[in-house]
Amino acid sequence: MTQRLVVIGNGMAGARTVEEILARSKNRKENRNEVGGEGRIPDGNEVGGEGRNPNRNEVRGEGREPGEGRSAEREARRSGEGGGDGGFVVTMFGDEPYGNYNRIMLSNLLAGVEDEAGIFLNDLGWYADNGITLHSGTRIERIDRTAKLVYAADGTATPYDKLIIATGSSSWTPPIKNINNPKRGYHQGVFAFRTLDDTRGMIRYARDHERAVVIGGGLLGLEAARGLQNHVSEVTLLHAMGHLMNVQLDERAGTMLKDSVESRLGIKVVLNAMTTEILGKDRVTGVKLADGTVIDADVIVVAAGIRPNTRVAADSGLTVERGIVVDDQMRAIGEDDIYVVGECAQHRGEMYGLVAPLWEQAKVLADHITGSDPDAAYRGSKLHTKLKVAGIDVAAMGLKEPETDDDEVIVYSEPKKGLYKQIIIRDGALVGATLVGDNSKAAGLIQAFDRGEPLPDVRAELLFDLGGAKAEVTPGEMPDDAQVCNCNGVSKGAICGVVDGGCRTVSGVMDRTRAGKGCGTCKPLVQRIVEWAAGGEAEEDPAASWYVPGVPMPKPELMAVIRRYELKSVSSVFDKLVPGGEHDAKSKMGLASLLKMMWADEYVDERDARFINDRVHANIQRDGTFSVVPQMKGGVTTPDQLRRIADVADKYGVPMVKLTGGQRIDLLGVPKEQLPAMWADLDMPSGYAYAKSFRTVKTCVGSDYCRFGVGDSTALGIALEERYQGLEGPGKMKLAVTGCPRNCAEAYVKDLGVVAIDGGRWEIYVGGAAGAHIRKGDLLTTVGTADEVIRLTGRFLQYYRENANWLERTYTFVPRVGIDRIREIVVDDSDGIAQALDAAVEEAVQAYQDPWKERAVPATPGQFRTSLPLTVLPQVPVRA
Amino acid sequence: MRNLGPVDDIPLGEGRTYAVGDDMIAVFHLRTGEVRAVSAVCPHKGGPLADGQIDNRVVVCPLHLYAWDLATGCSQSGQPAIDVYPVRVDDGQLILGV
Ligand SMILES: Cc1cc2nc3c(=O)[nH]c(=O)nc-3n(C[C@H](O)[C@H](O)[C@H](O)COP(=O)(O)OP(=O)(O)OC[C@H]3O[C@@H](n4cnc5c(N)ncnc54)[C@H](O)[C@@H]3O)c2cc1C
Ligand code: FES
Numbered sequence: 001m002t003q004r005l006v007v008i009g010n011g012m013a014g015a016r017t018v019e020e021i022l023a024r025s026k027n028r029k030e031n032r033n034e035v036g037g038e039g040r041i042p043d044g045n046e047v048g049g050e051g052r053n054p055n056r057n058e059v060r061g062e063g064r065e066p067g068e069g070r071s072a073e074r075e076a077r078r079s080g081e082g083g084g085d086g087g088f089v090v091t092m093f094g095d096e097p098y099g100n101y102n103r104i105m106l107s108n109l110l111a112g113v114e115d116e117a118g119i120f121l122n123d124l125g126w127y128a129d130n131g132i133t134l135h136s137g138t139r140i141e142r143i144d145r146t147a148k149l150v151y152a153a154d155g156t157a158t159p160y161d162k163l164i165i166a167t168g169s170s171s172w173t174p175p176i177k178n179i180n181n182p183k184r185g186y187h188q189g190v191f192a193f194r195t196l197d198d199t200r201g202m203i204r205y206a207r208d209h210e211r212a213v214v215i216g217g218g219l220l221g222l223e224a225a226r227g228l229q230n231h232v233s234e235v236t237l238l239h240a241m242g243h244l245m246n247v248q249l250d251e252r253a254g255t256m257l258k259d260s261v262e263s264r265l266g267i268k269v270v271l272n273a274m275t276t277e278i279l280g281k282d283r284v285t286g287v288k289l290a291d292g293t294v295i296d297a298d299v300i301v302v303a304a305g306i307r308p309n310t311r312v313a314a315d316s317g318l319t320v321e322r323g324i325v326v327d328d329q330m331r332a333i334g335e336d337d338i339y340v341v342g343e344c345a346q347h348r349g350e351m352y353g354l355v356a357p358l359w360e361q362a363k364v365l366a367d368h369i370t371g372s373d374p375d376a377a378y379r380g381s382k383l384h385t386k387l388k389v390a391g392i393d394v395a396a397m398g399l400k401e402p403e404t405d406d407d408e409v410i411v412y413s414e415p416k417k418g419l420y421k422q423i424i425i426r427d428g429a430l431v432g433a434t435l436v437g438d439n440s441k442a443a444g445l446i447q448a449f450d451r452g453e454p455l456p457d458v459r460a461e462l463l464f465d466l467g468g469a470k471a472e473v474t475p476g477e478m479p480d481d482a483q484v485c486n487c488n489g490v491s492k493g494a495i496c497g498v499v500d501g502g503c504r505t506v507s508g509v510m511d512r513t514r515a516g517k518g519c520g521t522c523k524p525l526v527q528r529i530v531e532w533a534a535g536g537e538a539e540e541d542p543a544a545s546w547y548v549p550g551v552p553m554p555k556p557e558l559m560a561v562i563r564r565y566e567l568k569s570v571s572s573v574f575d576k577l578v579p580g581g582e583h584d585a586k587s588k589m590g591l592a593s594l595l596k597m598m599w600a601d602e603y604v605d606e607r608d609a610r611f612i613n614d615r616v617h618a619n620i621q622r623d624g625t626f627s628v629v630p631q632m633k634g635g636v637t638t639p640d641q642l643r644r645i646a647d648v649a650d651k652y653g654v655p656m657v658k659l660t661g662g663q664r665i666d667l668l669g670v671p672k673e674q675l676p677a678m679w680a681d682l683d684m685p686s687g688y689a690y691a692k693s694f695r696t697v698k699t700c701v702g703s704d705y706c707r708f709g710v711g712d713s714t715a716l717g718i719a720l721e722e723r724y725q726g727l728e729g730p731g732k733m734k735l736a737v738t739g740c741p742r743n744c745a746e747a748y749v750k751d752l753g754v755v756a757i758d759g760g761r762w763e764i765y766v767g768g769a770a771g772a773h774i775r776k777g778d779l780l781t782t783v784g785t786a787d788e789v790i791r792l793t794g795r796f797l798q799y800y801r802e803n804a805n806w807l808e809r810t811y812t813f814v815p816r817v818g819i820d821r822i823r824e825i826v827v828d829d830s831d832g833i834a835q836a837l838d839a840a841v842e843e844a845v846q847a848y849q850d851p852w853k854e855r856a857v858p859a860t861p862g863q864f865r866t867s868l869p870l871t872v873l874p875q876v877p878v879r880a
Numbered sequence: 881m882r883n884l885g886p887v888d889d890i891p892l893g894e895g896r897t898y899a900v901g902d903d904m905i906a907v908f909h910l911r912t913g914e915v916r917a918v919s920a921v922c923p924h925k926g927g928p929l930a931d932g933q934i935d936n937r938v939v940v941c942p943l944h945l946y947a948w949d950l951a952t953g954c955s956q957s958g959q960p961a962i963d964v965y966p967v968r969v970d971d972g973q974l975i976l977g978v
Contacts, residue, residue, distance in 0.1 A: 115944075116959075117946060117956075117959075123955070124954075124955075124961075125954065550935075571893075571911060582935070582936070582937075583911065583935035583936055584935050585932075585933045585934050585935040585938055585939070585940045585947070586933075586940060586945070586947070588933055588935075589933070606892075606893065607891055607893075607894065608891065608892060608893025608894045608911070608933070608934070609893070609933075611933060611942070612931040612932070612933075612942045615894075620931065620942050620943070622925065622943060623926070624926070624927065624928040624931070624943075860891040860894065861888065861889050861890070861891060862889060862890070862891075862896050865896060865897070866897065866928075867895075867896070867897045867906070867920065867928035867929075867930035867931045868897070868904075868920070868921070868926075868928040
């Protein structure tokens, strides 16, 4: 009989448990349909991925990317699901207004290494596809165990046959004076770090502020502090205990970690810091510590621990101690029809605050509730953690200190390098390990720890690669249900299933299974398993080498066929080169740039292939207005130019006038429809501050005025900009010329930087960067004249334009190709293409037209019509 | 039913915004010649969808590059859906509504 299953809490445990239950129901149904069922038991293990149960893989693979064939599948599932044969009709309630996302990736989201789209585990389509009714943004207030009803905050009552409580935890707020505001929960500027909304709020607020304080020096606090550095310039971490991560690390490891966090990341750490008060009237201005110290801050993040959400359970009469008490089948004590899973569950006295235990709990729960294994029992989990902070490796598992005199302790410590490794062995088995500063052995240690595997006699092999036989087990020796990715709960069997199903690339397997997408520790193991399952070598992910995602070809091949078929417009490329002729919005801009580079003035310019910035020659801002940056060659201007800019700013009421890092003036907040008139009034050429193109040449004062100057940097900068202005490419090209090695114009960190040195000579550096990524450029060569600088600059830029991937900046391109190889080609002409490069760049230079001249007549109808309700739009008369 | 004017007001492969009553609607002219109409304001951070790039299936918001299906309004990345409006071309005129 079909049963009504209600789940309270649509988080990581709730959604995962439902996935496990669905997998078992499907297995059952299939087995019944298959004559003889091939003896496959509905164990629901991820082995199900081995091609016999394709559904499970599809469910997981598809949750992210609604592809073709979906609606057919949806139909099939709807009719098959809950069809009166022991299946469930599932209803889920979630307090948060979203489908289930990967909470642990909030750290990556804050740090800017993952975007929101990348953290969703189950999008709304997944619920629909599986016939699940999701009430997102709906809180359950009470359970009536007798009538078997749950009551939501909106007053509705929903009946259940079986109930799962997966309410997780909330961030705990320490009792600090003034931390709350009666009207808005937290004081303005104070944030918790638990939900997507918390993270969004934090990012939004931090963007406009400068100094952050994080309260709490555990895993979460450290990840928050690191993430905040992405948004503010100063971050201080306050920890109430004597060393960081005191739950997982001993004092020595904690001290080492503090040194690294301070010296490498530049986060200030204050230990033994009891925060007593939040300062500031309407908004936060700082915090006060017990010893009277005041630390100024305008953003405060509280990461001082979590408390399980047990109120609903307690109010409804379930047994609650620290968490909701469960038996080994994950049922609330004394209840036949109520299960509990995840952080809110208390099992054999233990509470867990990590995801790995909940994968195990979800399996047991699903085995039991579906009846596929009535004897399934959860016996507790072994814990290991890893800090998800780039550049600071910390992994910890089991004991942090020996407990008995018989415990064998092996320690390696190299404080200067911030390296600390400790393992604790009891009766020949690994019972604890700590790694700080080097995680390379983490995966092997976790395996040995989880499975109690025998350890090598030479204990040092556990800590270092000694060059002998590998201590780790080979993929072939691992059982199918061995967990490979603990962050996302993916087994070896699941990975092999996807490989058997035809996906033979590491990145493809990672996308489908999500293995390796959390903390990343397991990536090497995932790679080894994919290689093993693929019978030797994993295939290179072909898509990784494509120039744009929508056309299946790497750049050289793509350029060759474009030439062969003389494809001069973006739509002709899709029509001719994509099987099925499918156009792809996200590939258009890259193709437009490539075709323009290849065909110069023969390029057929389809305006829709351009990004909005290139359609209206201005940079779109967050409110849909644009910014206008006139050209100012070499950062040199005149009173007349300045006066004109000032007049224009006045006339159009420009909300913000700002000096840019590229030594120009930016007029921000300009509505699209005003752009042409402003350009006309300015009567200056475009500064190309919006395109993937040659941007600026930053210069220092140079030899004319500067008492240190040895070369005329300003004149050379102006000449370079004059020549290569507007040159488009796969990425931005920012240049600088500096008149002496003091490097005032920051030439070492530019895509191409020129430095004057003694004797009238110039050094040329390429591949530098000083944005989100910082890299000192590599010395390409040193030349004797400004003319040579100009020529080699053009040649290098052309080589980059022809060979870099779309959006690949020189700081990736140069190390990828190798500076020696680039020097051979560009300086020594080893390949004999220098002349061709020079000619090609010359052609591009000749094709230059100032786009701001495109203003008298719009290039397309409504080119400058507003797209936002900023001003009154053409009102359409309403007819009946 | 509302006449939004000539379809040629929208260049092939681009979108334009129309104010219809109190609604802001972005209408797109696909390269196949078909048209699609969706809500004009991106549900993520209010980006102007008509300024986004499209293909025959999706529109990509110009601010953060999230994509929505033009036929169903569904997000491809866990964002809330956008509204979809019926729209067609009749005798060179854009007709909104059924
Ligand atoms: C920033 C961050 C980083 C982390 N990093 C890691 C890591 O690297 N490794 C690791 O193992 N773990 C990590 N964790 C911990 C991990 O995310 C949690 O252990 C996991 O999410 C617990 O899952 P859960 O389903 O029990 O709780 P949750 O995922 O919190 O889900 C509970 C859901 O129930 C909802 N809910 C609560 N009460 C009600 C109600 N009455 N009615 C309706 N809905 C309700 C909540 O809104 C929530 O959506 C991290 C956590 C955070 C916040
Ligand atoms: S274990 Fe962290 S990503 Fe796999």
